[in-house]
Amino acid sequence: MLHLRLIVPADRTDEVVGVIEKTVGTTHLVVVDGACRDPAGDLVLCDVAREAGDGLIADLRALGLDRCGSIAVEEIGLSLSTRAEQAEKDAPGEGADAVLWEQMQEATHEESTLSVTYVAFLALATMIAACGVVLDNAILIVGAMAVGPEFGPLAGICTALVQRKPKLAARSLIALVVGFLAAMALTVLFSLTMDAAGLFTDDMLHGDRPNTGFVYAPDWFSFVVGLLAGAAGTLSLTSAKSGALVGVAISVTTVPAAANAAVALSYGDLTQTKGSIEQLLLNLLAIVLAGTATLLAQKAFWARQRRRTGRTA
Incomplete structure (x- = not known):
């Protein structure tokens, strides 16, 4: 699993959340309004199966989030969650085979x-x-x-x-x-x-x-x-x-x-x-x-x- 930490301009949060929600293999979505100061905006957190990670990151970059906000990605060493297990099952392919181009x-x-x-x-x-x-x-x-x-x-x-x-x-x-x-x-x-x-x-x-x-x-x-x-x-x-x-x-x-x-x-x-x-x-x-x-x-x-x-x- 991958953990995404996003800084999103307030007027783009709904759009970003929509992209995350429609991506197969995502879970643990958190939105903290107004939490970010530099750059100013909302904090959006989520976990995504590795095999779905490249597609999600590409979609977020297509929205320009890397220019107007921030996209940070971390590997999750241990995740004890039934929702996470289900997300990995829903995502296509195997995580070990996935390529994160970024x-x-x-x-x-x-x-x-x-x-x-x-x-x-x-x-x-x-x-x-x-x-x-x-x-x-x-x-x-x-x-x-x-x-x-x-x-x-x-x-x-x-x-x-x-x-x-x-x-x-x-x-x-x-x-x-x-x-x-x-x-x-x-x-x-x-x-x-x-x-x-x-x-x-x-x-x-x-x-x-x-x-x-x-x-x-x-x-x-x-x-x-x-x-x-x-x-x-x-x-x-x-x-x-x-x-x-x-x-x-x-x-x-x-x-x-x-x-x-x-x-x-x-x-x-x-x-x-x-x-x-x-x-x-x-x-x-x-x-x-x-x-x-x-x-x-x-x-x-x-x-x-x-x-x-x-x-x-």
Whole structure:
């Protein structure tokens, strides 16, 4: 269930309440006249089944409530109410399958913004992966994958393509490209420093690496895994199952490929650098394609569900 807190101009309250009352899956409607001061208006509270939430929010925005008042949405962790249970039964579909597009856009906006923290996480993840590829240590590779924050901008690109948000697409693309370039540049410096300290050597990079040699050898399996990971990651974001995102992060070769490219470049190995960059781009492309396709499928499904609900009502 979702909890909506609305600030509504007094002359629009009846209209807003009418929209809420006709939405299948809403309950616990409360109206407090004149309770709001900034902006001035009435306070309207209600709960709505997650699967009906996106439609209700879209209808409220269509009334301009986001401009003349306020729409705040919170997840309800526990709701002990027979009325709430009935609202969830009445709403179409399953809550776990529902997509809240406004929430998705807000989340990807935050995660896809180029910031010092984002670059720092990506650079640190790439440096950890650099240690992993030189030492041929799979544990370090997995750890680096989990630390990398690159799925945020990738999800932002997918969302922007589906929702036709050019500004979000540009912001996400900038964060992705600049972030990886900065991380790789810093990792080149890190590799040179480790070489000067005698911790990295040319022989370690070009020796037998059964655990990490795949990061500079792209193939069709890399593309297939990227597609599967892109679909799984998108589903984890839209269904609020963020725990699954960790599994997605450690299944694709993005950060390790960037790390291997940086280390190889520091030793002048253009062959490994080229192969690693190809691996990186292949995985990024696969994630974007699968993520976009997943969002398009979800959007079509819920549009159909909404039309069906309208006919039933």
